[in-house]
Amino acid sequence: MTKDAIIQKLKESGLRVTSQRIAIIEVLIEKGHLHPGAGLIYKEARKKSRSLSLSTTYATINEFSRHGVIKTLQFDGVENRCESNLDEHINLICERCGKIMDYKIPPSVDQKDMTRRTGFVVTNSRLEYYGYCRDCRQDKKRRHKHYYL
Amino acid sequence: MTKDAIIQKLKESGLRVTSQRIAIIEVLIEKGHLHPGAGLIYKEARKKSRSLSLSTTYATINEFSRHGVIKTLQFDGVENRCESNLDEHINLICERCGKIMDYKIPPSVDQKDMTRRTGFVVTNSRLEYYGYCRDCRQDKKRRHKHYYL
DNA sequence: TAGAAGTCTGGAATGATTCCAGATAAAATA
DNA sequence: TATTTTATCTGGAATCATTCCAGACTTCTA
Numbered sequence: 001m002t003k004d005a006i007i008q009k010l011k012e013s014g015l016r017v018t019s020q021r022i023a024i025i026e027v028l029i030e031k032g033h034l035h036p037g038a039g040l041i042y043k044e045a046r047k048k049s050r051s052l053s054l055s056t057t058y059a060t061i062n063e064f065s066r067h068g069v070i071k072t073l074q075f076d077g078v079e080n081r082c083e084s085n086l087d088e089h090i091n092l093i094c095e096r097c098g099k100i101m102d103y104k105i106p107p108s109v110d111q112k113d114m115t116r117r118t119g120f121v122v123t124n125s126r127l128e129y130y131g132y133c134r135d136c137r138q139d140k141k142r143r144h145k146h147y148y149l
Numbered sequence: 150m151t152k153d154a155i156i157q158k159l160k161e162s163g164l165r166v167t168s169q170r171i172a173i174i175e176v177l178i179e180k181g182h183l184h185p186g187a188g189l190i191y192k193e194a195r196k197k198s199r200s201l202s203l204s205t206t207y208a209t210i211n212e213f214s215r216h217g218v219i220k221t222l223q224f225d226g227v228e229n230r231c232e233s234n235l236d237e238h239i240n241l242i243c244e245r246c247g248k249i250m251d252y253k254i255p256p257s258v259d260q261k262d263m264t265r266r267t268g269f270v271v272t273n274s275r276l277e278y279y280g281y282c283r284d285c286r287q288d289k290k291r292r293h294k295h296y297y298l
Numbered sequence: 299t300a301g302a303a304g305t306c307t308g309g310a311a312t313g314a315t316t317c318c319a320g321a322t323a324a325a326a327t328a
Numbered sequence: 329t330a331t332t333t334t335a336t337c338t339g340g341a342a343t344c345a346t347t348c349c350a351g352a353c354t355t356c357t358a
Contacts, residue, residue, distance in 0.1 A: 016304060016355050038345080047190040053307045058346060060305095073242075076223035077315075079345070085220060091260065093270045108257030109239065109278075118252060119283025120241045134268025164336060165324050187314080202338045207315060209336095226346070228314070 013067050023049035024060050035100040037079030094133040162216050172198035173209050184249040186228030243282035
């Protein structure tokens with residue numbers, strides 16, 4: 001989604017377009033491939049909107065998530081991460097450096113069939129493989145920057 | 150896994166078999182289908198081992214998880230949940246009552262192919278669908294007991 | 299351009315989980 | 329069986345991402 005598309009979506013949802021939200025939208029677009037967490041979003045967005053608070057960052061992430069602008073990947077103990085690619089895919093999560101990569105897959109579960117059998121209706125999914133990325137496998141000594149842990 | 154098989158595994162791993170661990174193993178077997186969290190495990194296991202502490206419950210869950218006796222499903226804000234079914238499957242998670250059901254699927258991703266393309270090696274997976282279970286869809290008013298939220 | 303309502307701020311509160319140091323008990327050894 | 333070694337247990341304090349709150353501030357409508 002482009003910046004304008006997101007702003008459009010906010011307006012349609014009756015949400016206000018504030019300078020703080022614009023800053024966060026820009027960060028989501030620029031750093032989306034890193035699947036940034038609240039901390040990184042806060043740090044980056046603060047450069048654009050100097051008075052931005054961490055509370056607002058969290059509130060905005062929640063609001064965006066609620067309105068389908070992003071998805072949040074929730075973890076325990078470590079920061080949650082934001083995802084702006086809303087197509088169905090598997091997240092490949094490196095347990096060493098924290099990098100998250102998207103891997104496209106053909107849809108594999110027949111959801112109608114599943115619902116018939118179980119009565120369960122799907123609204124959202126979370127598909128993750130944990131393991132080690134190429135960089136971390138090749139070079140176990142070096143800590144790879146521009147990623148998290 | 151049976152109680153004896155788990156005890157066997159602990160011994161092989163050089164872990165001690167204590168009354169607290171036996172109590173927790175029994176709870177994991179009896180309540181495994183509920184995907185219990187630390188709180189429920191603590192509550193139930195305490196009936197069997199009266200002096201059990203919450204710290205020990207957490208430490209034991211971590212130890213078991215580290216040694217492949219269980220898997221933990223980590224969430225943010227709410228309790229993590231334990232899973233004793235270690236076969237590949239999708240967890241169907243009801244967003245209303247917190248129930249987690251297992252749904253078997255044929256493996257859908259060719260992992261070798263994925264590794265060739267991305268360099269990523271998988272050690273563990275987490276596949277989840279969020280939505281609403283049959284009970285919660287049919288009866289939106291009633292809160293369904295024996296489950297969580 | 300004024301007012302209503304949504305949003306922002308920073309500090310305090312939350313709550314699941316982890317950490318710690320002293321006490322305890324499992325299992326190896328004699 | 330008694331002794332020793334060392335993993336494990338306990339309860340309370342600490343952690344830390346996230347949420348809550350009340351007062352201040354914008355956005356947007358009319």
